[in-house]
Amino acid sequence: MNQSHESRTPPIVSVDVVLLTLVEQVLHAVLLRRAQAPFAGVWALPGGYIHTNEDADAQASAARVLREKVGIAGAYLEQLATFSGPARDPRGWSVAIAYCALLPVQQLPAEHADISVIPVTALPQLPFDHRAIVDAALERVRNKSLYSSLPVHLCGERFTLPQLQQVYESILGEPLNKVSFRRKMDEMELLQAVPGAMHSGGAHRPAQLYRVKPAFRQTLALAPRGL
Amino acid sequence: MNQSHESRTPPIVSVDVVLLTLVEQVLHAVLLRRAQAPFAGVWALPGGYIHTNEDADAQASAARVLREKVGIAGAYLEQLATFSGPARDPRGWSVAIAYCALLPVQQLPAEHADISVIPVTALPQLPFDHRAIVDAALERVRNKSLYSSLPVHLCGERFTLPQLQQVYESILGEPLNKVSFRRKMDEMELLQAVPGAMHSGGAHRPAQLYRVKPAFRQTLALAPRGL
DNA sequence: AAAATAGTGTCTCTGAGACATTATTAA
DNA sequence: TTAATAATGTCTCAGAGACACTATTTT
DSSP states (O other), X not given: OOHHHHHXXXXXXXXXXXXXXXXXXXXXXXXXXXXXSSSTTOEEOOEEEOOTTTOSSHXXXXXXXXXXXXXXXXXXXXXXXXXXXXXXXXXXXXXXXEEEEEOOGGGSOOOBTTEEEEEGGGOOOOSTTHHHHHHHHHHHXXXXXXXXXXXXXXXXXXXXXXXXXXXXXXXXXXXXXXXXXXXXXXXXXXXXEEEEEEEOOSSSOOEEEEEEOGGGSSSOOBOTTOO | OOHXXXXXXXXXXXXXXXXXXXXXXXXXXXXXXXXXXXXXXXXXXXXXXXXXXXXXXXXXXXXXXXXXXXXXXXXXXXXXXXXXXXXXXXXXXXEEXXXXXXXXXXXXXXXXXXXXEEEGGGOOOOSTTHHHHHHHXXXXXXXXXXXXXXXXXXXXXXXXXXXXHHHHHHHHTSOOOHHHHHHHHHHHTOEEEEEEEEEOOSSSXXXXXXXXXXXXXXXXOBOTTOX
């Protein structure tokens, strides 16, 4: 241990979560009003310190933040990237381990004074480098939706293939070929039909309801040659 | 600030680098003999603390580690993932921001008592969770080689197309179709021929030498539909 | 000339998208 | 019966790989 290390201040470490959901076919992010300085009262990403006395790893910290500060459990969660530097936080040199979370909108708590669900295209100015973190999350989600089952985590437990295709199209921002989409879903062996369960949504043929196979509840399925 | 936060020990933060190179068509990782406890004298990934008084971000810390501890500069460097938990380091709850680095073998310093270049299939037992970090790096490199120009960072400044194809094949562990490979390289618009420069390697037609276009010296080129 | 590898032309087959047709419901 | 959407069959076209042929060097 040399002197320069002894005298160096360690960085501040925290986790931040970009919690995304789909409301009326538009991607929304969940923001919390900050309770404490810096930026008290400002809308920001849910985040917090690692509790070294209770968290099994940083992902557990992120799950705890979602549970304690947003009031949700069971969201799909994956590590996004780690943001760092002397300027991103006024308290000093800091490290933020960023996570991306997906949840069907039905499982979100009601909005109230300190929680807000906002279209990602209409986010207010965010403190720290939270805007960059959100952008990284959006890029990741859109990219992974091109070749994986990621978007199923924005659907409820049961959904129809037309609904799922709509979710993919909303994320990707472009229409998809119905036949190809179904072929790919088939190849991924991701879904199982719920026997006898149909979704009657109007004056037309009802659609088969599907659920994600248990094996893929936590893992993603990949399409070998993309979407 | 509540009491439980005040009393919680913050995690230890460091950066670790998986520095990969290609020796005789086999991927090798660079290991350093640890100078200090814990695991003093044991071969491990290059790593170190963030110097908050001089590093612009964690990636700069990783570049500094490569410069100061391995003696190299200019390697391709990208963030891999962040590893964390109470058990990975005997000193306590820790966070390691892991980076993946690629360098042509010619630019590595000579091996000596405290630096070693070892085939990734023949690594010794590594301390901390360094084995998992290496595995993550290998998965990342192999995956990105399927659809990007990542492997060019393992070639020197000038190289032939057959040499580059060989590098891809070594990383991916499978032969590639020559015509398709060249079509893809062409589509990526990644390379420029060095006028008049040929590589005469034996009793056969010499090969055109290429270099990476300046625009892609730091950025990756992507093949829209993969390799 | 022969051997060896570089580089290119072209055919074939796979697979993704376009289009069309059938199925099933409510009004 | 009509309108609306679900679900599927099938044709077409693009792109990746296989193969073959030409080009250029050393021995």
